[in-house]
Amino acid sequence: MTGTEPRDNVLTRAVRILEVFDADHRSLPVAAVARRAGLPTPTTYRLVGELVELGLLEKGSDRQVRVGLRMWELASRSSETVGLRDLAMPFMDDLHAAVRQHTQLAVLEGDEALYLERKSARGAEVVNITRTASRLPAHACSSGLVLLAHASAGVQERVLAGSLRRMTPLTVTDPAELRRLLAETRYRGYSVVRGWVHEEAAGVAVPIWGADGEVAAALSVIIPNEDGRAAAVIPALLTTAHGIGRALAAGSRSPTPLAR
Structure with a gap:
């Protein structure tokens, strides 16, 4: 995250990225995530990288990303x-x-x-x-x-x-x-x-x-x-x-x- 980007803006964008995954789109290339989320591709690459580091998303050997186990764990907990x-x-x-x-x-x-x-x-x-x-x-x-x-x-x-x-x-x-x-x-x-x-x-x-x-x-x-x-x-x-x-x-x- 950059110091100039509003915190709530970043959070909203991260949620938009997570919301693109559904039963018909379980894994996607980052470019497709950007299109479905309506976000600039560079911004999507950066946020996807951070979400992968946090375990909320996972990146497979096919370079596609999907919802991570950490997301399931947090949701199941509360x-x-x-x-x-x-x-x-x-x-x-x-x-x-x-x-x-x-x-x-x-x-x-x-x-x-x-x-x-x-x-x-x-x-x-x-x-x-x-x-x-x-x-x-x-x-x-x-x-x-x-x-x-x-x-x-x-x-x-x-x-x-x-x-x-x-x-x-x-x-x-x-x-x-x-x-x-x-x-x-x-x-x-x-x-x-x-x-x-x-x-x-x-x-x-x-x-x-x-x-x-x-x-x-x-x-x-x-x-x-x-x-x-x-x-x-x-x-x-x-x-x-x-x-x-x-x-x-x-x-x-x-x-x-x-x-x-």
Whole structure:
């Protein structure tokens, strides 16, 4: 870092570099990192070098860079979502075995549903484009609708006033219709969206209630976009979400260890 470059500017640029890596771009040449981050190439080379020294990025023998183990270590150490994922995994395993379709766990992050875990089904009948640590617009998927339905009015209005991306011709992007669907989701206790993310797929999601009485996450299943398929998985989803919620509540009642 140079003494003349603002500290917050450097940090922002470093985050932009880290954000270019996703499920479809796990490793990239530095020049490609610069293009995707919208940064000058010399600046990117310098910051990538510093991030590699810190272990936040790694450089392979192919000269491409990727997210480093140090980043995973730091995230695993402190994030509450890691504990939620670990607690939910045994329940998700049972659900996955019962429905034999893709199952997912998501939280609301900004205006998007962030997927903490996705369990793929080898014999699943439909495509699922999400991956662990991937995101979808909250207004455009079943998990996002559940999470938005139980978010504050301020969060809902911010999302509905924003850019509502259409992922397929079936994606609902009309704010008035989305408000109706959010109210319906709160009333029914689950959401079903058909063809919004992939025209041949439907998403069915339910809320996971935390110990504080707020929705902590959404649990979803991706199934073929066919009549009658959603009704078959909703009971299993609700039962699994209830089990995860009870486990969250039990964890919150665990006694705090005495200081030594």
